[in-house]
Amino acid sequence: MNYQNDLAFARRQDEQDSLKNFRSRFLIPQHNGEDAVYLCGNSLGLQPVSAQQYLADQLNTWKNLAVEGWFQGDDPWLDYHKSITGSIAGLVGAQENEVTIMNSLTVNLHLLMVSFYKPDNKRFKILMEGGAFPSDQYAMESQVRFHGLDPKDTIIEIFPRDGEVTLRTEDILKTIDENKEELALVLFGGINYYTGQFFDLKAITDATHAAGAYAGFDLAHAAGNVPLQLHDWGADFACWCSYKYMNSGPGGISGIFVHEKHFADKELNRFAGWWGYRRDKQFLMAPGFDPEVGAAGWQISTSPIPLLALFKASMAIFDDAGGLDTLRQKSIHLTGYLEFLIQGINKEQGEVIYKIITPADPVARGCQLSVVCKRNAKAIFNYLAQNGVIGDWREPDVIRLSPVPLYNTFEDVYQAARLMADALKAV
Structure with a gap:
């Protein structure tokens, strides 16, 4: 142009x-x-005009049906979250069963690290971007300490070269290769919150897997902003907030991605809850956790319907926009x-x-x-x-x-x- x-x-x-x-x-x-000239969608997206109606609809269901709202009405709450997962899967380049909606971003980051950060005597290090958003830094530090390790010896931060502001992909890949014998996890932001740099996630994923480690991404500034192909790239997991480019409201609900190749892996740890139990037997209340197949098996707590309603209002706009x-x-x-x-x-x-x-x-x-x-x-x-x-x-x-x-x-x-x-x- x-x-x-x-x-x-x-x-x-x-x-x-x-x-x-x-x-x-x-x-x-x-x-x-x-x-106003609003140029702050990177921090908080604007409110859809329809958000109030979407929220009011669910408040009316609560008013008119009370507990029966879980099973009756136009959008029964039991599967309400599933009405949005198809739209989200399209935005992040995933299969629908590879994504679900739950919790908030840093909570999800911790839950996914329970599954995908499993340090042992050989592989225990985490590679991350230097200057990542503090929540990511704090999450990784606390996860490392939880496993009895010292962050100084465990977390590798990669910074731009002297005199430069952004990272070179070649330097990221080189650092992965140099630490391939000890790497357990590479965990990067999709877009750096400070510089706005969109990292080459496919190249990072490929190099990480070649090194024998897991690849995960915090997509807070990428989801709903840039094209993503998480399934095709082979990323192991990812999570994101929805209140920036996805316009779900302040503190809006988060989402996760888990690649389908991990669905049958019984060796993955996870913190379990009833909401993640296999849906066809969920109400039998049986002992022993049997997870739902797919990312939904990582769910723990009951879906917050008001937050989902706000999110659904925005997802309808994305769908209409193509x-x-x-x-x-x-x-x-x-x-x-x-x-x-x-x-x-x-x-x-x-x-x-x-x-x-x-x-x-x-x-x-x-x-x-x-x-x-x-x-x-x-x-x-x-x-x-x-x-x-x-x-x-x-x-x-x-x-x-x-x-x-x-x-x-x-x-x-x-x-x-x-x-x-x-x-x-x-x-």
Whole structure:
């Protein structure tokens, strides 16, 4: 696309956008009586207009049927979660029985590590990205200590080369190979929360398996954002939150993926609960845990129907939009337009004031651009917020901006960049 730094250009792109009507299916925050420029879907997705009705429907079922809601009504609660798994499987590139919805992200990360982190005298090390989101760091540290090991001797963090901000795939693969005799698990984020780098998950999975270890991924910033093919890539497991690009509401329910090759493996440990028991015999209340086949066998507790209802509202929108293949094309153009406009500001200034640290290659990123502000960073962020641009601040000097294809427009991106230019004069 030949971008232009012009409002008329942005509006033409919006008018020609085949997805333009989906914006009206979300509630946009207001600023001075007008739609704010919301570029923070990387942190919390917007509320679907339909969310209130989906939630009200289940509250009405509770009111009218009470406990019988588990078995009666239009959407009996006993299998309510299954009405969403097909949509989610499509977004992460999985077979439907390889995914389920449960708990929250870090809880699921712990539960999956119970199954897939089994250190012994030979293989006990975990490889992760340096600078991963703190929850991942804390989870791995505590899992290692639970097994009586020292994180300093067990967890290998790989950082970018000196003078670089993002990781090179070749360095990741080399580190896996160098530690192949001791590796038990490689656990990476799909997209780094700080830089916005989308890792080559297939290459990481292949190298990990060649080293004889398990490959798992935290897809908090990837699910609903970038195309994933977890089944075909052969990833052993993955988990994600749903409240960012999947728009399920603050603290919304999480999801997991377990590859079908592990379904019959009786050697995998797991923490069991009644909700994960095989469904055809669940109400016999028999002793001894016999898991449901598939990822559903990792479930523990009863599904929280209100959270599932909110999630289902968003998944219906994804289904209507045609899934990520369609959304991805718009996403590439939106984020590319933001990059083009930011580079134009730097050119006008005669120096790089706004340094984009997210990879320039669209294959290596999703919606998000992470921008280092080299002058008055916090004041610029505050100026943007005061003028209706909602982004995300990360210490010490990074603004994260994420144009989401379901509800953001080219005009949103244009206005955000215009205010970024204005901010250099105003603060």
